[in-house]
Amino acid sequence: MTRKIEVLPDQKALIARAQELILSQTNAAIAQRGKFTIALSGGSTPKPLYEAIATQNLPWDKIHVFWGDERYVPPDHPDSNEGMARRAWLDRVDIPAANIHAVPTTEGDPTVSAAKYEKELQEFFNCQPGEFPALDVILLGMGDDAHTASLFPHTEALKVRDRLITVGNKDGNPRITFTYPFINAARCVIFVVAGANKKPALTQVFAPEADNSTYPSRLIQPQGELWWLLDAAAGDEIKL
Numbered sequence: 001m002t003r004k005i006e007v008l009p010d011q012k013a014l015i016a017r018a019q020e021l022i023l024s025q026t027n028a029a030i031a032q033r034g035k036f037t038i039a040l041s042g043g044s045t046p047k048p049l050y051e052a053i054a055t056q057n058l059p060w061d062k063i064h065v066f067w068g069d070e071r072y073v074p075p076d077h078p079d080s081n082e083g084m085a086r087r088a089w090l091d092r093v094d095i096p097a098a099n100i101h102a103v104p105t106t107e108g109d110p111t112v113s114a115a116k117y118e119k120e121l122q123e124f125f126n127c128q129p130g131e132f133p134a135l136d137v138i139l140l141g142m143g144d145d146a147h148t149a150s151l152f153p154h155t156e157a158l159k160v161r162d163r164l165i166t167v168g169n170k171d172g173n174p175r176i177t178f179t180y181p182f183i184n185a186a187r188c189v190i191f192v193v194a195g196a197n198k199k200p201a202l203t204q205v206f207a208p209e210a211d212n213s214t215y216p217s218r219l220i221q222p223q224g225e226l227w228w229l230l231d232a233a234a235g236d237e238i239k240l
C-alpha cells in the first residue's frame with residue numbers, strides 16, 4: 001500500500017484535486033483494461049465532485065458506477081446516495097443505464113438486499129464467493145466519528161471479513177455497505193474529507209496506535225493506492 005495525504009487550501013481546491021485524481025485513474029483503467037469501475041460515497045462532501053465530473057467528456061459506455069454504501073431507502077428518498085449521485089451527475093451524462101449498478105434497497109430485508117448486491121458484483125467481476133475483486137477506484141468519505149462507508153464504530157459490520165457486502169447499522173437504521181476487506185482489495189481508494197469537525201477523528205485515524213473498532217477508517221489499508229485528500233480545515237494540523 002502507498003499512502004498519500006494531501007491538504008488542499010479549501011473545499012473548492014479539494015474537489016478539483018479529487019476530480020483530477022479520478023480522471024487520471026479513469027484514463028489509466030480504460031487504457032489498460034478497456035473499462036473503469038468506481039464505487040461512490042454518499043453524504044454531502046462529494047456532491048460538488050459529482051457535479052464537476054458530469055461536465056467532463058468521458059467514454060461513458062466504458063464507465064461502471066457502484067456505491068460503497070447506501071441507506072436502506074428507495075432511490076427517490078432524500079437520503080438516498082443513489083438519488084444524490086443521479087441528480088448531481090448520472091442523469092446529466094450519456095451513461096448506459098446498465099452501467100449504473102445501484103444498491104438494491106426495496107426487498108424489505110437488508111440482509112436479502114446485501115446478498116443480492118453481492119451476487120451482482122460477483123457476476124459483474126466474474127468472481128467466486130470468497131474472492132475479493134478489485135475496483136479501480138473506491139471513493140470514501142469519513143464521518144466525524146471516523147466511520148467510512150457504513151462501517152460505524154463498534155458495529156457487527158466491522159467483523160465481516162468473508163463477504164463483499166454486509167448490513168451496516170447507523171443508530172439502529174440499516175445500511176448496505178462494502179466490507180472493509182472488499183474496500184481493501186481496490187486498486188485505488190480515495191478519501192475526500194472536509195471540515196474542522198473531522199479533525200479529531202483524523203488525528204485518531206492517523207495515530208500510530210488507536211482502536212480500529214472505535215475509529216473504523218483505520219481499517220482501510222488497501223493493497224493498492226490510498227489517497228487522503230483533505231481541506232485545510234480538516235487537515236492543517238495533521239503531521240504529514
Ligand SMILES: O=C(O)[C@H](O)[C@@H](O)[C@H](O)[C@H](O)COP(=O)(O)O
Binds near residue numbers: 041044069148150
Ligand atoms: O452514506 C453516507 O453517508 C456516506 O457514505 C458516509 O460514509 C459519508 O461519506 C460520511 O458520513 C461523510 O459524510 P459527509 O461528506 O456528509 O461529511
